[in-house]
Amino acid sequence: MNVVCDKPSFTINLNGDVVALTPPLVMGILNVTPDSFYAGSRCNTETAVISRARKIVEQGGAIIDIGAYSSRPQAEDVPEEEEMNRLSRALSLIRSVYPDVYISVDTFRAEVARRCVEEFGVTMINDISGGELDDKMFETVASLGVPYILMHMRGTPRTMQEYTNYGDIIADLLMYFSEKTDKLRLMGVNDIIIDPGFGFSKTLDDNYLLMNGLSEFQVLGFPVLAGISRKSMIYKLLGTSPEESLNGTTVLNTLALLGGADILRVHDVKEAVETVKIVTKTLTTR
16 A cells, blocks of 8 residues: 655635645534434434534534435435435534534435535535436536535445446546546536545455555545445454444544545544544654
């Protein structure tokens, strides 16, 4: 694994604020779904939503990433109206307490993205499908002028583990991101963050090959997000469970930062913020 010590200094525009990604940012997960793979992330009451948002902010999370559609393997489809209803309720609550907090919405639907930005001032769109599940997503993000997290996945959350055949996973993903970012740039999207999609259309070994080669994505010239928190690449390897995967998450977050990650998407904000501080101090003390 190559350790990235002198990587580019990226900035992104968040609601008009130019925010530096040095040191890396921590994004806290807030799920308003009944079936997310990690039960501890589910917030299905008003009290739970507000409590979770407060915890993310107070523990140093820079961005709240809210999702209303479970993307775990074999997840059932959620109708668009139901996804939007869940998001509307939660976003209204969060905005009543934190009117200026940066919020990312985890959705692959262009209309949901548009409404969240226009109605609730959402800061960025996190699309697990990289525009593959809604052909209007790229033009919608371009018109909204918000940052876009471009993730790699094949198929849908329900079918993605049927599509894990790669020649060279790093080379295949570099080609994927190169083509997608070229298209986004031509459409006028200025702030693009790439997410290799750990756990999405990847075998256990694929995930670790990806982690080992994470530094190679620096060649694309875009910030990199790593979303590893409590995923099956940890608990299947160790024979445990999502609930027992905090230590493994911290280890992999450390490796991701050494490999050049600019944003960590996590369930456990305090631990991730501490990891960023320690790794940053280590890499910058000469």
